[in-house]
Amino acid sequence: MNRTAALDIVGTPARLGLxxxxxxxxxxxxxxxxxxYVAVRAYDVLPRGSIDIVAGVLPWLELVxxxxxxxxxxxxxxxxxxxLLLLAFIAGVSQAWARGLSIDCGCFGGGGAxxxxxxxxxxxxxxxxxxxxxxxxxxxxxxxxxxxxxRLAPAGRT
Incomplete structure (x- = not known):
């Protein structure tokens, strides 16, 4: 097995896992x-109007x-x-921890105080x-x- 094929194999579970x-x-x-909504609000960093937008868009962004x-x-x-989204999540959890908030991240449902x-x-x-x-x-x-x-790439390009 050549190096390229091995790297393709390693990358596949990374892609499917993510x-x-x-x-x-x-x-x-x-x-x-x-x-x-409760989970997003618990981070206490967004203006009230933005909480609705983030809570409404986030699930669909993740699904896409x-x-x-x-x-x-x-x-x-x-x-x-x-x-970028994961860095935002890491920053959100870090700031909550640094500020002494007691919340569940809501990363996989749930969330809040x-x-x-x-x-x-x-x-x-x-x-x-x-x-x-x-x-x-x-x-x-x-x-x-x-x-x-x-499968869509032109022949010779991947």
């Missing part, structure tokens, strides 16, 4: 929009990112958007950093197996 993250988190948020990664279309661009001492900031930040590493891999090396974009 797709699963977005599809699961987006679905859980879309199924409970009221709780998504997930579908595009699942089919392998626009992988590098989607990975860049994923990385929790009892002091019931936060999981370290685990949330480590998990999101892991997801960020998947996105970083796909930014640097977007070519993967079973990707729609590889």
């Amino acid at each position: 797709a699963a993250v977005w599809l699961i988190s987006g679905t859980l948020k879309a199924l409970d929009p009221d709780q998504t 990112l997930g579908v595009l990664l699942l089919v392998g279309f626009g992988t590098r661009a989607v990975a860049i958007l994923s990385a 929790v009892e002091p001492g019931k936060t999981a900031y370290v685990q949330e930040l480590l998990r999101d950093t892991g997801f960020l590493l998947l996105a970083a891999w796909l930014i640097v090396r977007p070519r993967t197996l079973f990707a729609l974009e590889s």
Whole structure:
């Protein structure tokens, strides 16, 4: 097996794993929009009018990112958007922790205020950093197996 084929194999679970993250988190948020609003509001950083917009758009953005990664279309661009979104999530959790807020991130549904001492900031930040590493891999090396974009690329270009 040559190096290119090996890298394609390594990138495939990165792409599909990140797709699963977005599809699961987006679905859980879309199924409970009221709780998504509560989770976004709990971060206490957005003006009230922006909370509605973010809570309304976020599940659908995550679902679109997930579908595009699942089919392998626009992988590098989607990975860049994923990385930016994950950096925003990391910043949000970090600022909540630094400010002493007691919240659940709402990353996979739920979210909002929790009892002091019931936060999981370290685990949330480590998990999101892991997801960020998947996105970083796909930014640097977007070519993967079973990707729609590889079927659409002109011969000799991938």
